[in-house]
Amino acid sequence: MKKYFPKSAKIALVLVYLVIFAGAFVRLTGSGMGCPDWPKCFGYYIPPTEKKELLFTEGKEYNKGQIIIKEETLLVAKEDFVAKSTFDSTNWEKYTKHNYSIFNPLHTWVEYINRLLGALAGIACFLTFIFSFGYWKENRKLIYISFFICILMGFQAWLGKTVVDSELNPIKITTHMLAALLIISFQLYLIYEVQKNEKSFIFDSKFNKILFITIILTIIQILLGTSVREHVDILSETGAPKILWLQNPSLSFYFHRTFSIIVLLANFYLFLRNRKLQLHLKKINWIVFLIIIEILSGIMMYYLDFPFGTQTIHVMLATLLFGFQFYMVLESNSKKTIL
DSSP: OGGGHHHHHHHHHHHHHHHHHHHHHHHHHTOTTSSSSSSSBTTBSSOOSSGGGGSOOTTOEEOTTOEEEETTEEEEESSOEEOOSSOOGGGEEEOOSOOOOOOOHHHHHHHHHHHHHHHHHHHHHHHHHHHGGGGTTTOTHHHHHHHHHHHHHHHHHHHHHHHHHTTSOHHHHHHHHHHHHHHHHHHHHHHHHHHTTSOOOEEOHHHHHHHHHHHHHHHHHHHHHHHHHHHHHHHHHTTOOGGGTTTSOOHHHHHHHHHHHHHHHHHHHHHHHHHHHTOOOTHHHHHHHHHHHHHHHHHHHHHTTOOTTHHHHHHHHHHHHHHHHHHHHHHHTSOSEEO
8 A cells, every 4th residue: 555655645636736726717717606505516416507407397307405496596306206297386495505596507517527626636635545554654644644634625525515505705715725725735745755755955944944934925925815806706796897807906905916026035035045055945946937927927917807717827826836835845844964
């Protein structure tokens, strides 16, 4: 089992990032309510493709929990039954979690794929936990952390349900993102632990302290970004044209924009110090590159009225940046040579 652990941990990490990407795409397309219930979608394991599948149909065999739309209301089948020629309200009960009853096949399938990727990521994390028992004698910490990741994935799944039930409550969406970053952190720690002896770096106390500060700055920047995104989402849902989305931005937008320069300068200092002292921390090159692309994508959204996909790219770059920074924190804290 031990030999499968590193590969499994890496696959799980990739799948977690894919879930984040899918979640960002869900928000980009406004598909968060594409499936009104959870974990199924309109009561089905494979969601419908046409609205007629959600209308009352004579002779159709309904299973308990399946949903129809009737008079702009979601109704849930109480038990298994075969529909008669006339609608019998005693077979149905109103869906009480919320009253969102719009069916859009694109939104439904975008949200369904997001959930499917989440399930695959959960399976990959569980397999990583199973494979971690290969380190029972050598490093039991890997087993405990792998198990904790499985708990976090379960929490994320439950949180996803509460996000749907709350009709995309902004605070819960932000919590969803922070939990994803926590999962990424632990996944990266697992990967680092099984290959930390492959390379040697130089420890520099000042570099390490500033690096820790920069990762805190990145988390703050991500939180500010979610606040800006909430403001944009509210306007987009009203049907306002993109040109107006940031015409009168919230105060968090100005903090977010200014903060990006602070994040860039702090990491650029690390880039220069790494080169000067030859610390061999090559990931700082990727970090600076990601920040520059991140800033450029933000500029495109502001000045070019949110070109399609830039919001999703912006979110993904932020989570990738966090991942690189966190892994470099692990590298810079464990090396033998000290300046």
